[in-house]
Amino acid sequence: MGEFKDGRKEGKGVYYFSEGTVFEGTWHNDFKVEGELTLFNGDSFLGIFRNNERFEGMTVKMQVYTSTEMVMFIRVNGKKTLKMAGGS
Numbered sequence: 847m848g849e850f851k852d853g854r855k856e857g858k859g860v861y862y863f864s865e866g867t868v869f870e871g872t873w874h875n876d877f878k879v880e881g882e883l884t885l886f887n888g889d890s891f892l893g894i895f896r897n898n899e900r901f902e903g904m905t906v907k908m909q910v911y912t913s914t915e916m917v918m919f920i921r922v923n924g925k926k927t928l929k930m931a932g933g934s
Contacts, residue, residue: 848873 848859855861855873862868871881878895893903 848855848861849857851857854876856875858872860868860870861873866886868884869878869881870884872879877898880894882890882892883895883900884890889905891900891903891905894901
């Protein structure tokens with residue numbers, strides 16, 4: 847879903863890759879420019895892309911564990927930044 851120019855991704859849009867990765871953001875000439883890249887495992891990168899590769903931004907790694915208590919850890923650039931717990 848998004849904008850195209852001369853058959854290439856251009857402007858804002860969402861692209862769903864076959865392996866489950868999703869990019870939502872801005873494209874220019876079929877290259878990712880700025881936005882959020884979410885991998886099939888839930889990890890994501892939010893920031894700027896250069897030559898279609900991650901360049902500058904924030905990486906978030908999601909880890910969800912379940913037992914009698916649900917605990918979620920969010921890692922930003924390798925550091926645990928949030929821990930939430932709730933019981934059921």
